[in-house]
Amino acid sequence: MVKNMMINMVSAINNALDLILAENDKAIILGEDVGKDGGVFRATDGLYAKYGDRVLDTPLAESAILGSSIGMSLGGMFPIPEIQFAGFMLLGFSQLINHASRYRTRTRSAMPLKMIVRTPVSGGVRALEHHSDNPETFYSHIGGLIVVEPSNPYDAKGLLIKASHMNDPIIFLEPTKLYRLFKQEVPEESYEVPIGKANIIRAGNDLTIITYGTMVEAVKKAVDAKKVDAEIIDLRTINPFDENLIIESAKKTGRVIIVHEASLSFGVGAEISARIAEKAMFELNAPILRVASPSLPYPFPGYEDYYIPNEKKIIEAINKIMSV
Amino acid sequence: MINEVFSKSISYMQIMDENGNIDESLFSNDLNQNKLLIDMYKYMNLARNVDAKALSLQRQGRLATYAPLLGQEGEQIGSAMALGKDDYIVPNYRQHGALIVRGLQLKDFYTYWKGYEDGGSAFKSINSLAVAVPVGTQIQHAVGLAYAQKYLKTGNAVVAYIGDGGTSEGDFYEAINFGGVMKVPLVVIIENNQWAISVPRSRQSAAQTLAQKAIAAGIDCMQVDGNDAVSVYKATKDALAKVKKEGPMIIECLTYRMSMHTTSDDPTKYRSNEDVEKWKLKDPIKRIGVYLRKNGLWNDSKEATMMEEQQKMIDDAVAEAEEFKPDPKKMFDTVYSFIPEILQEEYDNAVSSNFWLEE
Numbered sequence: 206m207v208k209n210m211m212i213n214m215v216s217a218i219n220n221a222l223d224l225i226l227a228e229n230d231k232a233i234i235l236g237e238d239v240g241k242d243g244g245v246f247r248a249t250d251g252l253y254a255k256y257g258d259r260v261l262d263t264p265l266a267e268s269a270i271l272g273s274s275i276g277m278s279l280g281g282m283f284p285i286p287e288i289q290f291a292g293f294m295l296l297g298f299s300q301l302i303n304h305a306s307r308y309r310t311r312t313r314s315a316m317p318l319k320m321i322v323r324t325p326v327s328g329g330v331r332a333l334e335h336h337s338d339n340p341e342t343f344y345s346h347i348g349g350l351i352v353v354e355p356s357n358p359y360d361a362k363g364l365l366i367k368a369s370h371m372n373d374p375i376i377f378l379e380p381t382k383l384y385r386l387f388k389q390e391v392p393e394e395s396y397e398v399p400i401g402k403a404n405i406i407r408a409g410n411d412l413t414i415i416t417y418g419t420m421v422e423a424v425k426k427a428v429d430a431k432k433v434d435a436e437i438i439d440l441r442t443i444n445p446f447d448e449n450l451i452i453e454s455a456k457k458t459g460r461v462i463i464v465h466e467a468s469l470s471f472g473v474g475a476e477i478s479a480r481i482a483e484k485a486m487f488e489l490n491a492p493i494l495r496v497a498s499p500s501l502p503y504p505f506p507g508y509e510d511y512y513i514p515n516e517k518k519i520i521e522a523i524n525k526i527m528s529v
Numbered sequence: 530m531i532n533e534v535f536s537k538s539i540s541y542m543q544i545m546d547e548n549g550n551i552d553e554s555l556f557s558n559d560l561n562q563n564k565l566l567i568d569m570y571k572y573m574n575l576a577r578n579v580d581a582k583a584l585s586l587q588r589q590g591r592l593a594t595y596a597p598l599l600g601q602e603g604e605q606i607g608s609a610m611a612l613g614k615d616d617y618i619v620p621n622y623r624q625h626g627a628l629i630v631r632g633l634q635l636k637d638f639y640t641y642w643k644g645y646e647d648g649g650s651a652f653k654s655i656n657s658l659a660v661a662v663p664v665g666t667q668i669q670h671a672v673g674l675a676y677a678q679k680y681l682k683t684g685n686a687v688v689a690y691i692g693d694g695g696t697s698e699g700d701f702y703e704a705i706n707f708g709g710v711m712k713v714p715l716v717v718i719i720e721n722n723q724w725a726i727s728v729p730r731s732r733q734s735a736a737q738t739l740a741q742k743a744i745a746a747g748i749d750c751m752q753v754d755g756n757d758a759v760s761v762y763k764a765t766k767d768a769l770a771k772v773k774k775e776g777p778m779i780i781e782c783l784t785y786r787m788s789m790h791t792t793s794d795d796p797t798k799y800r801s802n803e804d805v806e807k808w809k810l811k812d813p814i815k816r817i818g819v820y821l822r823k824n825g826l827w828n829d830s831k832e833a834t835m836m837e838e839q840q841k842m843i844d845d846a847v848a849e850a851e852e853f854k855p856d857p858k859k860m861f862d863t864v865y866s867f868i869p870e871i872l873q874e875e876y877d878n879a880v881s882s883n884f885w886l887e888e
Contacts, residue, residue, distance in 0.1 A: 233680070264710055269669050269703035276673020279658055280617075281681055284673070299700070303663045304670070310863040312659050313650040317866060348872075349864050372866040401869060445869030 208393045215384040217358035217391050218248050218323075221365040222285070224395045226256050229283055229369065235261040236270055236287035245289055246325060246384055271297035271322065275304050278320045283369070288324040291378070292335030298343070305374040306349030318374045321365070326354070327419045327466050328513055329382035331506040337381070338503050339418075339467035344376045345444035352443040353400060354378040356421035358389040360441055363398025371400065378443075380419045387422075403447035405454075409436035412526060413454040415477055416464040417441065420514065424464050427519035433527065443473060448480055455481045459490035460526045466513055469497040491529035494522045539740050542764060543754035547811045549819030551759075559766070560759055563826055569610060569758050570821055571835060573602040573814045576626035578839045579635060582847065583625075583642060587792045591851070593644035596623045600756075600787030601722055603813025605690075606630055607761030608718050608782075611769060612688060617678075619658045619671040619689035623720070627690065631655040635846030640853050646863075647853065665691060665698030668717060672704050675713035675777070686714035686769050694725025696739050705746040705777060712776035716768045719779060720755065722786035727799035740781035748777045755782025756813040785811070857885055 240262035243250030274284035328337030355361035417440040463474035474495035586592040605626030641648025661667035671689030743750035785808035821827035
């Protein structure tokens with residue numbers, strides 16, 4: 206019988222990492238403060254005690270953490286670097302874009318990279334500047350990097366374990382706000398949630414709302430408040446995203462809203478609405494709408510509530526699209 | 530009270546001077562082998578001939594942009610020959626000589642520089658990482674690769690290459706610092722060829738030597754005459770044994786880029802011919818040739834035979850590379866461990882619309 210635990214997302218991630226290290230002796234975790242301290246969000250808590258130097262504190266150097274992870278992977282290891290905050294991951298951006306994304310193809314598959322880069326993303330926790338960014342588009346645009354962002358403890362564990370069984374460079378984005386927001390029944394044992402497949406959180410007929418990460422909870426609340434028969438799709442994987450599911454849902458409901466915390470312009474919503482326009486235009490009853498943060502850099506925490514899309518903004522979009 | 534808390538000096542080594550004279554005190558038994566010196570001479574010539582052919586092909590429009598290695602055969606052949614069979618190298622874009630020593634097939638070399646990734650599939654089999662173009666980034670891969678040797682207890686080490694300009698990059702500093710902390714078995718060869726495209730060594734750093742950058746990372750370093758393959762061989766061989774026990778080391782090889790940075794630039798715009806002529810006298814191949822002839826190990830007939838054999842090898846490889854036919858499907862099916870549906874669709878559209886008409 207499957208035993209469940211009632212745990213939050215950061216515990217689910219910790220549990221997944223524990224199972225991955227136990228299963229694969231070539232796997233190591235490396236990063237700043239991941240060892241004895243257990244990571245600034247405690248995602249690696251207790252793992253150093255159990256696995257010693259396989260949970261490796263590094264010098265404060267994001268590019269070297271990511272660059273040396275590439276080398277470790279090419280040397281036959283399975284590195285799982287943690288970058289303390291997504292804002293600082295840009296110091297190692299070159300390693301991810303110039304090398305991690307293309308090592309497999311530039312060697313025509315002779316040298317694939319197996320690595321998972323974990324980093325906390327998104328706001329809503331009153332964090333300092335550069336601690337709340339939403340970088341999913343950067344990593345998705347280039348091709349070659351798989352970009353995953355869970356919205357709940359069950360998916361976080363299953364997606365991370367699935368990632369550990371793949372032979373690709375995977376950017377695993379963990380919404381800080383969701384780390385401890387709620388608990389969920391999560392199986393104790395190892396299980397996989399598919400990568401590249403979206404999840405229909407709520408089936409519906411009148412409207413499709415496509416979202417992911419921190420916005421999933423806000424969308425659920427808005428839909429409950431409006432009592433609208435909406436189909437809510439949680440992307441889970443940003444790249445490569447589940448186009449078929451989205452197109453089918455758009456054709457079924459004829460109305461689509463895309464909601465994300467990342468800023469509006471050139472965002473995931475732009476890509477998805479373009480796909481729907483290309484493939485389901487004549488089955489739509491209303492123009493596609495996007496709900497996102499304004500097209501500006503993530504503000505200081507004092508201005509955060511003016512920035513992140515809230516339920517009111519989502520409800521307004523629902524009202525607008527249902528009135529067409 | 531003021532006390533000295535740290536000091537370190539940096540040594541410079543030359544075993545064979547530009548006239549082929551040997552420093553007997555350094556010419557130990559492991560170097561004094563006819564076969565080693567003859568192989569070195571042959572490889573250096575092969576590298577130079579392969580390079581000359583590449584340049585000529587590029588000028589005829591049969592190769593993409595190319596970075597010639599002319600003048601740097603000494604440090605590349607000397608260092609690469611010092612590696613054990615299972616040791617790794619981490620190249621940048623000018624390591625043609627080192628890669629040839631490691632066993633890179635010339636057809637793969639020419640295919641790669643014709644502009645096809647397909648030539649890059651060969652790196653794996655010769656224990657090399659792929660050619661790294663963004664300057665300095667490869668040293669971080671080298672640190673990780675060396676960490677893997679330690680973690681997996683292979684007993685192997687890694688030799689990585691970087692230019693003088695590369696040592697100004699942040700990635701270089703991060704990498705040597707990281708490698709020092711992790712005590713990984715890594716030798717970093719700085720190929721100080723005096724030029725980063727048009728910018729001279731003096732504009733890269735106010736440091737008197739580039740080797741001394743190691744000191745801040747807490748690792749060992751030395752300078753050698755990079756045009757003396759024998760010195761580079763010995764320095765690398767000794768370093769490989771040392772780094773497996775003590776952690777990384779930097780060897781700065783003083784050499785000179787006799788040709789252009791790549792086929793896209795014209796060095797006469799930014800440097801004097803006088804300087805180039807001065808370095809011609811220090812040619813790495815000439816000196817070892819003089820030594821071999823002086824000691825009855827080489828003559829005109831051997832030279833002619835070698836040149837003929839090498840030209841044939843090169844011509845055969847070029848012919849084979851020119852037969853290569855690119856398959857655009859490879860662009861799509863080598864990006865991920867699977868082909869995502871959205872990518873498959875882009876491929877299918879291109880095929881069904883016949884975008885890729887054969888000429």
